[in-house]
Amino acid sequence: ANTDRLGRLVRKLLELARADVMQPASESVDAGQVMAAVAARYREQGLAVTLDASGSQVAVAIDGDTLDSVLSNLLDNARQHGRRDVQVWLGARPDEDSVVLTVRDNGPGISDANAARVFEPFFTTARSQGGTGLGLAVVRALVRAHGGDVWLGNSGEHGSTFHVRLPRATER
Numbered sequence: 270a271n272t273d274r275l276g277r278l279v280r281k282l283l284e285l286a287r288a289d290v291m292q293p294a295s296e297s298v299d300a301g302q303v304m305a306a307v308a309a310r311y312r313e314q315g316l317a318v319t320l321d322a323s324g325s326q327v328a329v330a331i332d333g334d335t336l337d338s339v340l341s342n343l344l345d346n347a348r349q350h351g352r353r354d355v356q357v358w359l360g361a362r363p364d365e366d367s368v369v370l371t372v373r374d375n376g377p378g379i380s381d382a383n384a385a386r387v388f389e390p391f392f393t394t395a396r397s398q399g400g401t402g403l404g405l406a407v408v409r410a411l412v413r414a415h416g417g418d419v420w421l422g423n424s425g426e427h428g429s430t431f432h433v434r435l436p437r438a439t440e441r
Contacts, residue, residue, distance in 0.1 A: 284407045296332040297438030300368050303333050307340045321360040328438035329368050331415045339411050342404040343372040351376030370433040379424040
């Protein structure tokens with residue numbers, strides 16, 4: 270168990286280091302395709318994921334692997350902190366020059382005291398379950414490296430909501 274935990278910690282540290290020096294990708298990807306692939310993968314792993322990609326059929330200025338990593342970290346976070354039967358909803362809403370992706374769960378939520386710290390590296394309330402406290406720090410670094418932002422929306426005893434704003438890809 271300790272070996273697995275150290276392995277996860279090293280992988281997350283490498284992800285965070287890579288994100289901190291990452292340059293915005295010149296690539297773009299269809300947000301809906303990546304969301305669908307991530308949702309399908311997590312469903313195969315037993316997580317209840319509902320996908321509403323109706324507003325996500327738009328290219329965003331980020332490569333597919335990086336967007337996959339962002340969404341995977343958010344779904345891992347929901348699974349780790351949620352109840353055994355946690356359900357996750359994944360959606361998107363296009364804005365004029367960006368797309369806002371939303372990841373919402375029905376888990377126990379995040380307390381007001383912890384809400385201000387969730388993006389801090391190494392902050393975790395799940396260290397005993399193998400949490401590294403790096404997942405949300407990695408998400409923020411990756412998203413900001415691509416000109417976007419991520420924030421915690423509603424959170425309380427009925428779950429948490431994270432929003433990721435990514436710029437639309439420019440036409441080439």
